Amino acid sequence: MIIDINQADDPRLSDYVQLREVNLRRLLEEEHGLFIAEGDKVIRRAAEAGYEPRSFLLAPRWLETLADVLEKWPEAPVYLVTEDLAEQVTGFHVHRGALASYKRQPPADLDALLDSVQTGRIAIFDDIVDHTNVGAGFRAAAAMGVDAVLVTPTCADPLYRRSVKVSMGTVFQVPWTRLTSWPGDLAKLKAHGFTTAAFALTDDSITLDALTARHDEKLALIFGTEGHGLKPHVLAESELTVRIPMAGGVDSLNVASSAAVAFYATRP
Secondary structure, eight states: OEEEOOOTTOGGGGGGTTTTOHHHHHHHHHHHTEEEEESHHHHHHHHHTTOOEEEEEEOTTHHHHTHHHHHHOTTSOEEEOOHHHHHHHHSSOOTTOEEEEEEOOOOOOHHHHHHTOSSEEEEEEOSOOOHHHHHHHHHHHHHTTOOEEEEOTTSOOTTSHHHHHHTTTGGGTSOEEEOSSTTTTHHHHHHTTOEEEEEOOOTTOEEHHHHHHHOOSEEEEEEOBTTTBSOHHHHHHSSEEEEOOOOTTOOOOOHHHHHHHHHHHTOO
8 A cells, every 4th residue: 555645744654753762762662562674675574574564664766676575565554755754754864765664573482482492502682772782793693593682671672773774684583582580580591401601801701712612502692781791790690701812902892793703603
């Protein structure tokens, strides 16, 4: 259903209002159970992952490119706008001129998710507040074959527009859920046979090479917030503390970079 829109204040565009206002968007997206996909590749990957669209906001040039996606969901309205109008609505220049609003799915059950990993690795992102780092972390997890990602209660939303965009839609590919008790849920991981390894610079930490030499069948790799890293009580509840040896006087990497290195080193 294609609809031409000419006014930025058209109420039918409410899903797309002020996409850069993080607090406003969090409230709106939680209330309506939606997330925004930006760019044709991300829109397509969300559709392929089975997410149901609420609507599309497109410049006319994308009608042909996304025709197969639009045909799959004929009941979802397609709002055609100029790129200038899209910028007025969203609050930023929509470089690729293509957005979609998708319905969120219920969160995965933690026990079922852990049961699904017979051997392998999961990642835990604790209190990572930068959406770019969350998206990059998911992209690294997908690229390196990590089986699942868990995010703690204070971690940024993996389905926020910026996270989704930076992940290039791989957030739809890697199974994930949000923990409700942290670090209490570490007990569940241990009960499911996971060795918990927290990445931090501590006096008792082992090297990443030492971790890989252990050949643990099931690993939970834990990464902390930008700047301060993991809190002491999280380290106390983890079985191992791990560091990545570095040269050149560098003491740490960006959290997404650290995760990528760890995912590569611990691959089967």
